[in-house]
Amino acid sequence: MKKIAISIGDPNGVGLEIILNSHAEISKICEPIYCVHHTLLERAAQILRQELPKGMRTYPSGEVCFIRPGKVDRESGHYSYRSFLSAIELCEHKEADALVTLPIHKEAWSLAGIEHKGHTDMLRERFKQDAIMMLGCERMYVALFTEHIPLKEVAARVDTHSLYDFLMAFAPNANRESVAVLGLNPHAGDNGVLGNEERMIEEAISHANRMLGYNAFVGPMVPDIAFTPRVREKYRYFIAMYHDQGLAPLKALYFDEGINVSLNLPIVRTSVDHGTAFDIAYKNIASNLSYLNAIKSALAQIDKRNL
């Protein structure tokens, strides 16, 4: 069975509880290695008033911390970062085949003096490669051309060359299915009346298609029509020009099941697509659907790489 390194996320959030509640199920399909102290699993089980599942393989690092359900603190921020680092190392040393991450808390990272904005940024810097952030589920995936930047900076980022590079890096992940590329402006610019960035998007698409030798990309599509049922019937992969353009429709349609995938990296990495959910942590009500899907997607990607 494939080994999956699992970083536990913020110990004060829903990560540990999801891990405990899913161990039985996921150990049927993979060999999980939990980057956490065994003591911390015990503490979490105690708070949740449940038995610790048997046979959980751990890979601890640094010092153990306390659990303070729902609290933003330095200690838990630091712990979640260590867990993430250890999981990456397991993948780098080929002791694990993929990395699945549970949610960290950005403010807790910042309190702990960690400067990365999040998992994906840290991976980008560590591997010096332009990771592509893709979110979604089997029925619909959205890759983001720009991510966590203010809306007013988005339009200036759209240019033929960087979009062309993005498309070429994305192409191998779509299994030769046609990918829908969104326009930037309302009505995709309405022939230039509502903006003209679509000309560059069109150019990038046609260059990429010519280079790849098939119609890999279709667009620029009218953004508010792209996610209607008739279009979704035809495409599984979408490329959004900015964060909310893609993620608002995605989450409106498929909230609980979504996952986050980092493409274009030397290691396979998937993640749940929700936050630490401090408000419901340790109440035994967090859904583990996104986590199960993240594990399954990681396994599928390992297989794809081994082809």
Add this chain to the structure above:
Amino acid sequence: MKKIAISIGDPNGVGLEIILNSHAEISKICEPIYCVHHTLLERAAQILRQELPKGMRTYPSGEVCFIRPGKVDRESGHYSYRSFLSAIELCEHKEADALVTLPIHKEAWSLAGIEHKGHTDMLRERFKQDAIMMLGCERMYVALFTEHIPLKEVAARVDTHSLYDFLMAFAPNANRESVAVLGLNPHAGDNGVLGNEERMIEEAISHANRMLGYNAFVGPMVPDIAFTPRVREKYRYFIAMYHDQGLAPLKALYFDEGINVSLNLPIVRTSVDHGTAFDIAYKNIASNLSYLNAIKSALAQIDKRNL
């Protein structure tokens, strides 16, 4: 029964066919006045190979035109404009209680030398009032703070005063239900890290709530979370900062049933929320769900104004 003036939209699109196929149903709930020549209804019925429904009251204006299914032309653009004008006049002269519009084609208007970008813009100019464009259906309505402008111009439009005015104009339409107001940036700015327009949105909301004396508005909400099932359970009305932020999720969820409502005008006006659909015109396959909902919504608003 209430009288509804109906503008037929572009004769080459799906408007006339929707009118013919819905007459029996809508005449049970209102008295429709079709702003069209009887001859044109006959021609449409002929192309569709169906009988003309009995008792269709018409209010023609200008000269009749030919029908050229799916064609963008000057003549049909002009005709659709005349039909729209007549319907407005019926409302102004109190010969109709509300106006329901079918889709026009912007390029056809432009060929006919009509300078307005669309129905709403024309109404705004005619009544010299800042109409609010709201789209949706009974379960979810989205009002747009900015509409048909390039994405790069959106951020600069967000300021406390204009948003405050918008909120105060919108408030009477929400039946004292709380209205969700979206942020502008990813994660609603993440405390200023991803943009700071949210501070102005917050200010506008709190001024408006203070002025109204109740919590009319809630936000700024994280845009990609605002349309998830858990939030939609709590709110029926949403205010989006820009076109695709609100309409992409809305159309992903409720495409066929959506309508377009113009608020803050002296007359009641609703519209279907689809285009001329030239590709399927006169094939007897266009859905009339949006049209029926537009009629019902117009009737509901007449009742509200008469309270």
